[in-house]
Amino acid sequence: MITHALLTDMYQFTMMQGLFTQNKHRTRCVFDRFYRTNPFQGAYTVVAGLEQVIEYVKGLRFSEDDIIYLRQTGVFTEEFLDYLTTFRFTGTIYAAPEGSVVFPGEVLLRVESAKDEAILLETALSMFLNHESLIATKARRIRSVIGKDGVAEFGMRRAQGVSAAVQGARAAFIGGFDSTSDVYSAALYGMRPVGTMAHSWVMSFPTEIDAFRAYADQYENNLVFLVDTYNTLHKGVPAAIQVFQEIRERRGGTMPSIYGIRLDSGDLAYLSIEARKMLDEAGFKEALIFATNDLDEYKIADLKQQGAEITAWGVGTKLITADETPALGGVYKLAGQWEGDTFMPAMKFSDNIEKVTNPGKKKVLRLINTRNNKLIGDLICLDHETVDTTQDYVFKNPLHPWKQTVLKANTFRVQELLVPIFVDGELVYDIPTLAQVKVYGEEQIQLLWPEFLRLRRAPEVKVNISEELHQLKSKLLLEKVGNPS
Amino acid sequence: MITHALLTDMYQFTMMQGLFTQNKHRTRCVFDRFYRTNPFQGAYTVVAGLEQVIEYVKGLRFSEDDIIYLRQTGVFTEEFLDYLTTFRFTGTIYAAPEGSVVFPGEVLLRVESAKDEAILLETALSMFLNHESLIATKARRIRSVIGKDGVAEFGMRRAQGVSAAVQGARAAFIGGFDSTSDVYSAALYGMRPVGTMAHSWVMSFPTEIDAFRAYADQYENNLVFLVDTYNTLHKGVPAAIQVFQEIRERRGGTMPSIYGIRLDSGDLAYLSIEARKMLDEAGFKEALIFATNDLDEYKIADLKQQGAEITAWGVGTKLITADETPALGGVYKLAGQWEGDTFMPAMKFSDNIEKVTNPGKKKVLRLINTRNNKLIGDLICLDHETVDTTQDYVFKNPLHPWKQTVLKANTFRVQELLVPIFVDGELVYDIPTLAQVKVYGEEQIQLLWPEFLRLRRAPEVKVNISEELHQLKSKLLLEKVGNPS
Numbered sequence: 001m002i003t004h005a006l007l008t009d010m011y012q013f014t015m016m017q018g019l020f021t022q023n024k025h026r027t028r029c030v031f032d033r034f035y036r037t038n039p040f041q042g043a044y045t046v047v048a049g050l051e052q053v054i055e056y057v058k059g060l061r062f063s064e065d066d067i068i069y070l071r072q073t074g075v076f077t078e079e080f081l082d083y084l085t086t087f088r089f090t091g092t093i094y095a096a097p098e099g100s101v102v103f104p105g106e107v108l109l110r111v112e113s114a115k116d117e118a119i120l121l122e123t124a125l126s127m128f129l130n131h132e133s134l135i136a137t138k139a140r141r142i143r144s145v146i147g148k149d150g151v152a153e154f155g156m157r158r159a160q161g162v163s164a165a166v167q168g169a170r171a172a173f174i175g176g177f178d179s180t181s182d183v184y185s186a187a188l189y190g191m192r193p194v195g196t197m198a199h200s201w202v203m204s205f206p207t208e209i210d211a212f213r214a215y216a217d218q219y220e221n222n223l224v225f226l227v228d229t230y231n232t233l234h235k236g237v238p239a240a241i242q243v244f245q246e247i248r249e250r251r252g253g254t255m256p257s258i259y260g261i262r263l264d265s266g267d268l269a270y271l272s273i274e275a276r277k278m279l280d281e282a283g284f285k286e287a288l289i290f291a292t293n294d295l296d297e298y299k300i301a302d303l304k305q306q307g308a309e310i311t312a313w314g315v316g317t318k319l320i321t322a323d324e325t326p327a328l329g330g331v332y333k334l335a336g337q338w339e340g341d342t343f344m345p346a347m348k349f350s351d352n353i354e355k356v357t358n359p360g361k362k363k364v365l366r367l368i369n370t371r372n373n374k375l376i377g378d379l380i381c382l383d384h385e386t387v388d389t390t391q392d393y394v395f396k397n398p399l400h401p402w403k404q405t406v407l408k409a410n411t412f413r414v415q416e417l418l419v420p421i422f423v424d425g426e427l428v429y430d431i432p433t434l435a436q437v438k439v440y441g442e443e444q445i446q447l448l449w450p451e452f453l454r455l456r457r458a459p460e461v462k463v464n465i466s467e468e469l470h471q472l473k474s475k476l477l478l479e480k481v482g483n484p485s
Numbered sequence: 486m487i488t489h490a491l492l493t494d495m496y497q498f499t500m501m502q503g504l505f506t507q508n509k510h511r512t513r514c515v516f517d518r519f520y521r522t523n524p525f526q527g528a529y530t531v532v533a534g535l536e537q538v539i540e541y542v543k544g545l546r547f548s549e550d551d552i553i554y555l556r557q558t559g560v561f562t563e564e565f566l567d568y569l570t571t572f573r574f575t576g577t578i579y580a581a582p583e584g585s586v587v588f589p590g591e592v593l594l595r596v597e598s599a600k601d602e603a604i605l606l607e608t609a610l611s612m613f614l615n616h617e618s619l620i621a622t623k624a625r626r627i628r629s630v631i632g633k634d635g636v637a638e639f640g641m642r643r644a645q646g647v648s649a650a651v652q653g654a655r656a657a658f659i660g661g662f663d664s665t666s667d668v669y670s671a672a673l674y675g676m677r678p679v680g681t682m683a684h685s686w687v688m689s690f691p692t693e694i695d696a697f698r699a700y701a702d703q704y705e706n707n708l709v710f711l712v713d714t715y716n717t718l719h720k721g722v723p724a725a726i727q728v729f730q731e732i733r734e735r736r737g738g739t740m741p742s743i744y745g746i747r748l749d750s751g752d753l754a755y756l757s758i759e760a761r762k763m764l765d766e767a768g769f770k771e772a773l774i775f776a777t778n779d780l781d782e783y784k785i786a787d788l789k790q791q792g793a794e795i796t797a798w799g800v801g802t803k804l805i806t807a808d809e810t811p812a813l814g815g816v817y818k819l820a821g822q823w824e825g826d827t828f829m830p831a832m833k834f835s836d837n838i839e840k841v842t843n844p845g846k847k848k849v850l851r852l853i854n855t856r857n858n859k860l861i862g863d864l865i866c867l868d869h870e871t872v873d874t875t876q877d878y879v880f881k882n883p884l885h886p887w888k889q890t891v892l893k894a895n896t897f898r899v900q901e902l903l904v905p906i907f908v909d910g911e912l913v914y915d916i917p918t919l920a921q922v923k924v925y926g927e928e929q930i931q932l933l934w935p936e937f938l939r940l941r942r943a944p945e946v947k948v949n950i951s952e953e954l955h956q957l958k959s960k961l962l963l964e965k966v967g968n969p970s
Binding site for chain 1: 487489491492493494495496497498499500502503504506507509512516551554555558560600604607608609611612613615616617619620639641642643644645646647648649650651652653666667668669671672673678679680681682683684685686688689699700702703704707714715750802803805806807808811812813814818819822831833834835840965
């Protein structure tokens with residue numbers, strides 16, 4: 001059986017072997033994960049995928065079949081393959097917890113390890129975090145326009161494969177969704193699986209009323225009738241009302257706690273408003289109106305703005321495929337390495353100034369206003385730096401020093417974004433339950449002022465690099481210019 | 486251990502149980518899979534994902550843990566759960582083979598089975614085929630602008646999860662790619678894994694020349710130097726040329742069969758043209774110029790048009806996430822069911838005329854010009870219909886009968902698109918190797934005239950429904966109007 005130890009790009013193996021042959025493979029180094037641009041033209045990204053990274057790193061061993069396969073490629077020496085048989089991750093990983101709200105340029109995960117270990121992790125680690133963070137972010141955008149209505153993830157059939165469906169449903173939950181239609185994911189992660197009927201149910205009976213009655217006989221407490229199979233307002237809603245009336249009579253005048261209709265086509269604003277009137281007139285004021293059909297945050301915002309009487313939402317395709325920005329461009333770059341006992345910060349140079357990376361072993365400090373609990377901004381700094389909250393602090397952009405805010409002593413607190421996950425190969429992180437992650441995610445989004453939740457053209461959250469990091473970066477840039485390789 | 490038997494939407498289970506309670510679950514029925522709109526504004530879709538469907542259907546059993554989980558939801562009766570423990574797929578599936586080039590409205594897969602079996606399959610089956618067909622189609626579009634250059638799939642780190650990466654690489658191969666960087670997928674499916682070095686390799690050495698030399702010492706036969714870490718034309722390419730010269734001297738004047746450089750940033754047209762000149766002047770006319778960096782079919786077409794001297798391509802993010810159309814909207818609809826011994830065709834009605842489905846048990850016949858082997862068009866017809874190629878045949882659109890072509894006797898042949906996969910629960914399909922699928926895919930795309938490969942605003946391939954199917958559809962529509970449910 002081949003294992004996920006092969007879940008990487010071929011060049012990671014050719015580089016690992018190259019370093020091995022040069023005896024440079026155990027050079028200790030630091031790699032950073034970060035991204036450059038917010039997805040969906042928004043102001044933030046919601047972190048997800050760390051649990052999958054942890055599972056992957058913990059289980060990272062080469063099976064016999066992995067080795068047999070690598071041997072077959074003809075690219076690797078027996079010495080290197082031998083070495084791989086005992087390969088384990090023995091390094092240290094710090095990362096932003098799932099649910100964290102983060103911004104461009106910030107270190108979101110930091111690996112400090114032998115270089116071959118750091119290299120091997122890159123591809124899979126990037127994939128897990130890029131994918132799941134993207135879906136959690138899309139989900140958060142949807143939640144931000146939905147308010148307190150219920151919202152379920154319905155996307156499996158259009159997902160880009162099993163993991164996209166299963167981990168996507170989990171990421172959506174982290175981003176604020178309530179439930180999923182995906183039974184497998186619900187079972188795996190302890191979410192609530194939801195769903196009632198499809199058009200094929202209605203079409204399996206001579207009339208809609210027959211279909212609804214048959215359903216009601218069995219699922220009196222989970223009654224959502226799909227009313228658009230033939231004609232929503234002329235047939236579907238009246239049929240639903242008739243069956244609701246039958247149920248009410250049978251129950252002596254009461255209704256189950258949850259019941260309603262689902263609209264899956266047509267103009268959802270118009271249909272929901274008309275259906276609401278019909279339901280209200282028949283005395284079913286508590287009936288839910290559930291809407292589905294290619295929804296996303298924009299369509300939902302429009303429907304809300306047009307007074308749609310929708311009380312619960314199902315979002316599928318456009319959430320689960322991260323429509324509009326189907327990839328988060330998170331990258332993983334060398335930030336430094338030890339040469340003997342000396343740590344040598346490293347950076348990627350580029351003619352594009354925004355592609356020049358931040359050198360050194362770094363961390364992210366969040367500065368939070370203690371009065372209103374809102375984020376003032378994030379500081380990317382070197383690992384040994386601290387900010388003293390009992391002193392005034394000048395929070396500034398070293399490239400544009402006139403852009404500065406003075407934080408008065410004892411008016412703000414500092415929170416470290418990155419927490420230890422693995423230390424010297426040992427998992428030290430107490431993995432939170434998904435429910436805990438969800439709560440943390442809600443707290444995190446509360447750190448932002450509402451303007452940062454705007455769907456388009458949101459202002460940028462302030463992220464500065466520290467003066468010391470700025471000095472280091474400038475020094476390395478100047479050295480490079482003076483010392484062409 | 487929960488299994489992929491749970492890989493479905495919750496409503497499939499509630500409907501299955503509903504039918505079970507009504508004793509309608511074993512009603513034999515026919516479901517069709519089809520899609521309505523070509524992805525990427527193109528003229529076709531390339532089918533992929535059938536192998537995953539076969540695996541899924543073959544393995545479909547409920548484990549003890551599946552049953553325990555379903556019981557926990559509180560929605561299912563013990564009778565139904567008991568029934569699930571012996572559940573198997575016992576029906577018949579016909580499908581278009583992987584690599585088939587197909588068009589909107591065509592039946593691409595047909596399930597004929599007890600209704601509960603057909604219902605359970607819908608979600609996972611749709612997901613596999615939607616996802617993989619989408620990637621195969623994107624890959625084919627890229628191949629169609631690349632001509633005979635080499636092209637590798639490089640997308641894992643940006644894929645929407647493990648399956649998106651692993652099955653995506655396979656689908657890209659079906660769509661005409663040569664290789665992948667994804668070692669796991671290469672191992673699983675027997676593709677060629679490719680890759681050489683990343684920027685972190687170059688940054689692990691004092692200078693680029695050191696980095697290239699170290700690499701060349703080990704991989705003389707797999708030499709592609711990444712030349713854009715510092716400055717492509719001033720540093721990277723000269724360093725590569727110097728190391729190539731050293732190799733040539735060492736080898737007594739010859740070069741390895743494959744060697745070259747990779748460009749991963751900047752203006753790829755300009756840089757490749759300049760690099761080509763430099764390589765040629767140094768006598769390295771055979772050196773490959775490999776290009777990567779957020780490529781897709783449009784950027785590649787532009788680069789080709791601008792005379793870029795690129796000989797091999799790596800395509801990642803935009804392929805593996807199906808950028809532009811991240812979901813294929815394939816659907817699965819009830820086409821009919823038996824009532825006693827009578828087959829009753831069914832259709833989904835809709836105010837949107839294009840959403841009205843085709844009723845009945847159907848198939849697709851491809852009409853191919855025997856002289857040039859090009860596709861004349863596809864005919865969607867009822868299962869018992871035939872087209873006699875020894876007679877003149879009028880290929881027409883029943884809605885617009887003036888749109889017709891007379892095919893002269895003995896100038897065309899007829900090919901059935903759908904082939905038997907499962908018959909009465911038995912797998913009868915001789916699953917082709919991936920290499921065979923690839924060859925079939927190449928043959929299929931050759932059926933199309935070049936204008937259908939246009940990236941944008943391609944003409945539509947003719948797909949007509951038969952006169953008999955048209956009559957049936959009209960009859961059912963009129964009955965519905967006369968007999969409101």
